[in-house]
Amino acid sequence: MSEDPYKVLGVGRDATDAEIKRVYRKLARQYHPDRNPGDKAAEERFKSIQSSYDAIGTKDARRKYDESKRMEDFFNSNPNQRNTRFSGFDIPDIFSQMFGGPQNNSQRVNRRQQRDAYRGSDITSGIDMDYSDADTGCKIEFDHRRLRTCAKCEGSSFGSTRSCMLCDGRGVISRTSTIIVKIPPKSKHGQKIRMRGLGHDHPKGESGDLILTIRVDAKEGRRWEDGRLIQSVKIPYSTLMLGGKCNIRTPSGDSVRIDVKAGTQIGDRRRIPKMSYGGADLDIEFALEDSTNLTESQKDVLERLRKEGL
Numbered sequence: 001m002s003e004d005p006y007k008v009l010g011v012g013r014d015a016t017d018a019e020i021k022r023v024y025r026k027l028a029r030q031y032h033p034d035r036n037p038g039d040k041a042a043e044e045r046f047k048s049i050q051s052s053y054d055a056i057g058t059k060d061a062r063r064k065y066d067e068s069k070r071m072e073d074f075f076n077s078n079p080n081q082r083n084t085r086f087s088g089f090d091i092p093d094i095f096s097q098m099f100g101g102p103q104n105n106s107q108r109v110n111r112r113q114q115r116d117a118y119r120g121s122d123i124t125s126g127i128d129m130d131y132s133d134a135d136t137g138c139k140i141e142f143d144h145r146r147l148r149t150c151a152k153c154e155g156s157s158f159g160s161t162r163s164c165m166l167c168d169g170r171g172v173i174s175r176t177s178t179i180i181v182k183i184p185p186k187s188k189h190g191q192k193i194r195m196r197g198l199g200h201d202h203p204k205g206e207s208g209d210l211i212l213t214i215r216v217d218a219k220e221g222r223r224w225e226d227g228r229l230i231q232s233v234k235i236p237y238s239t240l241m242l243g244g245k246c247n248i249r250t251p252s253g254d255s256v257r258i259d260v261k262a263g264t265q266i267g268d269r270r271r272i273p274k275m276s277y278g279g280a281d282l283d284i285e286f287a288l289e290d291s292t293n294l295t296e297s298q299k300d301v302l303e304r305l306r307k308e309g310l
């Protein structure tokens with residue numbers, strides 16, 4: 001149903017059920033095909049009046065329609081956040097959860113079942129730290145934004161026709177708080193910490209979880225790839241071509257001298273055992289050393305190389 005049934009029938013959202021019925025009967029008579037033979041427009045109007053009445057003509061149907069409409073309005077009120085993560089606040093995710101509620105047509109679902117069926121969405125985010133903090137364990141402040149159950153209506157306005165000034169009928173309100181996250185010792189990059197109940201609240205069910213992924217600062221010139229640490233090593237062009245040696249500084253601060261084979265290409269990798277964080281292997285990736293501000297004699301040599309076809 002894409003048309004707004006209230007608009008089609010020309011009634012307000014606060015109209016009584018009896019009023020809706022009365023207006024429907026009047027319009028249905030007016031646009032009935034029997035009274036408008038051959039009138040295509042009247043026939044279309046009649047169809048949409050009919051489906052609008054199906055949507056809001058009975059108490060149950062109307063309640064269901066109003067609930068999904070509230071959620072849709074909520075969704076549409078955040079059009080710029082549809083596909084983006086915003087401080088760990090994932091709009092589509094919330095809606096898949098809220099819309100995805102119980103597939104239960106029975107009105108007689110008890111509250112317990114309802115609470116089990118509805119659940120606020122989980123929040124996933126990253127939490128950054130140095131290797132030493134991850135290794136020894138630490139406490140980190142985390143600014144956390146999530147949907148909390150409305151303090152005024154306690155979520156009761158969600159899906160109901162009663163309005164709430166505070167949450168505007170959403171039953172939940174976005175709030176930011178600072179929480180302290182305890183990082184256990186020997187934590188590794190990519191490890192996840194699940195904090196139960198610290199995801200989004202659901203006005204009718206239990207709260208989701210907060211799932212934090214530990215990100216260990218790789219420091220300049222390094223990056224994580226599938227849980228492995230890659231360290232970029234800049235080598236002069238001549239060393240790449242002719243081979244030689246170079247010094248690298250490992251994540252633990254040691255200086256290590258490594259061989260560079262003749263004909264090494266930019267992007268080639270080498271695994272150095274036990275030189276990464278916590279005694280893990282370190283992958284180094286060769287890169288070309290920046291060579292701006294060439295001296296006159298370097299330019300001469302390069303000109304000669306060009307003449308040689310290199």
Ligand SMILES: [Zn+2]
Pocket residue numbers: 150151152153154155156157164165166167168169170171172
């Ligand atoms: Zn409220």
